[in-house]
Amino acid sequence: MMKKLMLSCEQATYLSALQEERKLSISEQMRLRIHLWMCVFCRRFVRQMNEVTSHTHEMVDVGQRALLSAESKERMKKKLYI
Amino acid sequence: MLLGLFKIICFRMNENIYKIPDRAEWVDLYANKLYAYAFSRLRDHAAAEDMVQDTFLVALEKTGTFRGESTFETWLIAILRRKIVDHFRKIAKECSTSLNELNEMTESSFFTEKGKWLSEERPAHWSSSPMNELEQKELRRIISDCQSKLKTLQQTIFTLKYTEDISSEDICKELEISASNYWVILHRVRLQMRKCIEKNWFVK
Structure with missing residues (x-):
């Protein structure tokens, strides 16, 4: 009975990925919450992954500032307007 | 007076229809924006440049399908985005393993x-x-x-x-x-x- 209720760390981290995309069932939610409450490592995992993915989104914004060189633009114009 | 109002409304509506700028201006107007979009995703200068070039070529071919419902820039970015996804898909296929x-x-x-x-x-x-x-x-x-x-x-x-x-x-x-x-x-x-x-x- 207890075994069925308890998630393993492997299952808990798996559910944490799933959770980003779909609503977990109530039983999944409960079991994940209980596991995270008890397990410091999985709690760290979830927190750290959230931090990492918030950076990946911002990294895109930084890359957005990349500029094309004047030569590249000239090359493009030549290819386009022949 | 009603007619005047009607004219103003018509004028406003016309404004909402986006036009395609002269193609000689495309590179100057959009290349940087497209390039930044591609580079931030591909993290590869050469690949990003190629993709911008391709986007312009596709746009030249398909100018007729532009309906002016969004800005021309948005339309170009949609083409580019499609190309980026294709690029990733090709890579994923290449590792057939x-x-x-x-x-x-x-x-x-x-x-x-x-x-x-x-x-x-x-x-x-x-x-x-x-x-x-x-x-x-x-x-x-x-x-x-x-x-x-x-x-x-x-x-x-x-x-x-x-x-x-x-x-x-x-x-x-x-x-x-x-x-x-x-x-x-x-x-x-x-x-x-x-x-x-x-x-x-x-x-x-």
Whole structure:
């Protein structure tokens, strides 16, 4: 009975990925919450992954500032307007 | 007076129909924006430039399909975005060994048979103090590095999901992988990314 209720760390981290995309069932939610409450490592995992993915989104914004060189633009114009 | 109002409304409505600028101006008007969009996703100057070029070529061919419902720039970016997804899909296909990759991936384990963290794989405590600008920059460099160390299929999935914000369902469709394989790979990628970042940053 207890075994069925308890998630393993492997299952808990798996559910944490799933959770980003779909609503977990109530039983999944409960079991994940209980596991995270008890397990410091999985709690760290979830927190750290959230931090990492918030950076990946911002990294895109930084890359957005990349500029094309004047030569590249000239090359493009030549290819386009022949 | 009513007629005047009507004229103003008509004028406003006309304004909403977006026009295509003269093609001689395309590069000057849009190249930088498109390039930045491509580069931020591909992280490769040459590839990004090629893709901008291709986008202009497609736009030249398909000018007739532009309906003016959005700005021309939005329309160009939609073409570019499509090209980027295609590019990732091609890469994913090229590693036709994707399933081997999957087996390989599950070989090195993070967990015991019972699904508990192996003692050497347990997430360590990361400093909880807020990072200064330099540290943030460094962390992003490391994330980038770790991302480039992932295997092709993993890298593609990570990029599509966490920078392109494409839904898992669409990623599965685009890359032609089953949902269950996708979740196994994504789970794996998250474990690996976290570990790689920790190794390079927090525990020195």
